Amino acid sequence: MSAPATAAPVRELIRPVRGRILAGSALAFAGSALGLLPYAAIAEIARLLLQGGGTAAVWTWAAAGAGGVAARLGLLVTAGLITHYADADLQRLLRLRLARHLATVPLGWFSGRGSGALKKAMDDDIEDMHHLVAHAALDMAGALGLPLAAVVYLAAVDWRMTLVTLALLPIATITIGRSHRTMPERMAELNAAQQRINNAVVEYVDGIQVVKAYGSRDRRHARFAEAVDDFCDTLARWTAEAGRAMFATLAILSPPAVLLVVAGTGTALVAAGALDPVDLLPFLLVGVGLPAPFMTLLQGTQLLRKAQAAAAHVGRVLAEPPLPAPAAPTRPGHSGVDFADVTFAYGGDPVLRGVSFSCPAGTTTALVGPSGSGKSTLLRLVPRFFDPSGGAVRIGGADVRDIDPAALLRSVAIVFQDAILVRDTVRENIRLGDPDAGDADVEAAARAAHLHDAITALPDGYDTVVEARGGALSGGERQRLTIARALLQDAPIVLLDEATAHVDPENETAVRDSLSRLTAGRTVIVIAHRLHTVAAADRIVVLEAGRVRESGTHRELLASDGAYARAWHFQHGTETVR
Numbered sequence: 001m002s003a004p005a006t007a008a009p010v011r012e013l014i015r016p017v018r019g020r021i022l023a024g025s026a027l028a029f030a031g032s033a034l035g036l037l038p039y040a041a042i043a044e045i046a047r048l049l050l051q052g053g054g055t056a057a058v059w060t061w062a063a064a065g066a067g068g069v070a071a072r073l074g075l076l077v078t079a080g081l082i083t084h085y086a087d088a089d090l091q092r093l094l095r096l097r098l099a100r101h102l103a104t105v106p107l108g109w110f111s112g113r114g115s116g117a118l119k120k121a122m123d124d125d126i127e128d129m130h131h132l133v134a135h136a137a138l139d140m141a142g143a144l145g146l147p148l149a150a151v152v153y154l155a156a157v158d159w160r161m162t163l164v165t166l167a168l169l170p171i172a173t174i175t176i177g178r179s180h181r182t183m184p185e186r187m188a189e190l191n192a193a194q195q196r197i198n199n200a201v202v203e204y205v206d207g208i209q210v211v212k213a214y215g216s217r218d219r220r221h222a223r224f225a226e227a228v229d230d231f232c233d234t235l236a237r238w239t240a241e242a243g244r245a246m247f248a249t250l251a252i253l254s255p256p257a258v259l260l261v262v263a264g265t266g267t268a269l270v271a272a273g274a275l276d277p278v279d280l281l282p283f284l285l286v287g288v289g290l291p292a293p294f295m296t297l298l299q300g301t302q303l304l305r306k307a308q309a310a311a312a313h314v315g316r317v318l319a320e321p322p323l324p325a326p327a328a329p330t331r332p333g334h335s336g337v338d339f340a341d342v343t344f345a346y347g348g349d350p351v352l353r354g355v356s357f358s359c360p361a362g363t364t365t366a367l368v369g370p371s372g373s374g375k376s377t378l379l380r381l382v383p384r385f386f387d388p389s390g391g392a393v394r395i396g397g398a399d400v401r402d403i404d405p406a407a408l409l410r411s412v413a414i415v416f417q418d419a420i421l422v423r424d425t426v427r428e429n430i431r432l433g434d435p436d437a438g439d440a441d442v443e444a445a446a447r448a449a450h451l452h453d454a455i456t457a458l459p460d461g462y463d464t465v466v467e468a469r470g471g472a473l474s475g476g477e478r479q480r481l482t483i484a485r486a487l488l489q490d491a492p493i494v495l496l497d498e499a500t501a502h503v504d505p506e507n508e509t510a511v512r513d514s515l516s517r518l519t520a521g522r523t524v525i526v527i528a529h530r531l532h533t534v535a536a537a538d539r540i541v542v543l544e545a546g547r548v549r550e551s552g553t554h555r556e557l558l559a560s561d562g563a564y565a566r567a568w569h570f571q572h573g574t575e576t577v578r
């Protein structure tokens with residue numbers, strides 16, 4: 001999140017609108033340069049009047065000054081419109097590009113980061129890039145146009161006084177340059193602090209009910225408060241540092257400071273007879289305001305850095321390698337699942353080590369083992385949330401990496417511990433299982449999942465909008481909704497992760513019944529902690545520290561008197577082998 005920006009990804013990202021940014025900048029430059037005309041006109045008219053010049057020339061300068069004002073305004077407005085339209089187009093393009101790209105990255109990539117990080121890339125960062133596209137080049141061109149035109153004009157009047165007018169610029173540049181040296185570091189700190197707030201907000205909002213019930217004792221509340229304090233401290237440090245430098249620079253380049261230098265030196269030169277008094281006039285009128293536009297450049301660099309950091313972050317998300325897709329996809333021969341010498345690490349030590357077992361088509365395999373033994377990870381390798389670092393996961397004899405990713409996801413129904421819904425109607429949430437299903441099929445699935453009555457009792461029935469965390473639905477109803485979705489999907493392979501763990505006894509019967517409809521005749525791999533729920537499985541695999549400790553039927557495992565038998569007796573308070 002916090003690595004400093006590099007120019008390459010930024011250039012690549014804004015390429016689609018580069019032409020329009022350049023066109024806008026050219027217009028802004030021209031508009032800004034024309035902004036000299038009214039000042040030059042006043043100075044020239046004053047010179048003409050002091051020297052007793054002709055009125056025709058006075059009128060010509062007056063017309064030029066007025067024309068300059070109108071042309072400047074027209075050009076700057078047009079330039080702003082061009083870059084703002086370009087920015088709107090780029091935001092749309094980037095959001096679509098991000099969404100398309102995120103659809104291709106491994107599903108496991110999402111579980112490795114908070115939703116705050118994703119929101120930052122999709123929303124905040126793209127908005128922060130607004131300055132880069134709509135303003136940065138324009139401001140730069142605008143800030144350069146007038147001073148450059150003024151320097152040319154003033155140099156034509158008197159080159160020595162021109163140098164005097166610009167004398168304060170190097171001092172201001174050194175002052176601000178010092179503070180800018182630490183800027184990338186400060187920016188990275190600020191971004192990291194912002195990131196922590198984003199994550200804490202998402203976490204806090206998700207747990208708002210708990211927060212309300214337990215007040216400030218909730219750790220989410222504390223984490224949110226800490227993240228906000230941390231951000232404020234970082235911002236305060238940054239503001240103090242940058243503010244000091246900015247104040248000093250503003251003071252150095254302010255019109256009174258420049259006036260002091262210009263008027264002082266000019267008067268000395270006039271007194272020494274080295275400068276015509278009328279030639280001092282343009283410097284007092286035009287020269288005094290000359291260094292000020294450079295402040296726009298300096299101030300713009302902060303926003304520019306922020307925009308560049310945002311663009312670099314968007315670039316990094318877009319550079320995330322997609323899930324490798326097979327060039328010539330294989331079709332699985334059947335729905336049996338094989339784990340062949342599977343090894344997997346999230347980055348550190350392996351969490352799965354040489355796991356091998358088979359789940360024949362149409363059978364139920366139960367995964368049991370202590371917390372952290374790798375059960376969920378193993379399950380997530382089947383639909384390719386991640387790819388194993390060694391060995392292979394096969395469906396119907398085909399390596400899952402050789403199956404078309406969309407076909408693979410269609411053939412695996414996933415009912416995981418946390419029932420995740422999307423913010424849409426109940427109907428559409430069920431229809432996610434099969435986007436082509438008609439309303440009657442959706443209802444049939446809801447009935448099979450014992451959910452129909454609960455849905456019709458909702459204010460808008462099937463058209464009731466539910467939130468990502470469920471909203472109007474109870475925990476058991478949410479779970480049955482994901483089961484209805486899986487039923488509609490009608491996939492030959494079903495992966496269950498603690499599907500019945502968190503529901504009350506009344507719900508449990510309904511959930512159990514709908515689960516048995518879901519699993520009948522399919523290849524099922526189920527994780528469960530409560531052993532009585534898996535005793536009927538065709539095969540039980542006991543995982544321990546990422547390895548298969550033992551496997552067999554319930555009877556076989558009890559007879560072998562190993563880890564499973566010990567856990568069974570412990571959970572059932574009995575020492576007798578049944």
Ligand SMILES: Nc1ncnc2c1ncn2[C@@H]1O[C@H](COP(=O)(O)OP(=O)(O)OP(=O)(O)O)[C@@H](O)[C@H]1O
Nearest residue numbers: 111112346351369370371372373374375376377378
């Ligand atoms: N996204 C992740 N990134 C890094 N490490 C992870 C990630 N998910 C799980 N782990 C680690 O991998 C190991 C195995 O976790 P896994 O969730 O597969 O075990 P489990 O047997 O399903 O545990 P539980 O029964 O508690 O759900 C644990 O040490 C866990 O901390």
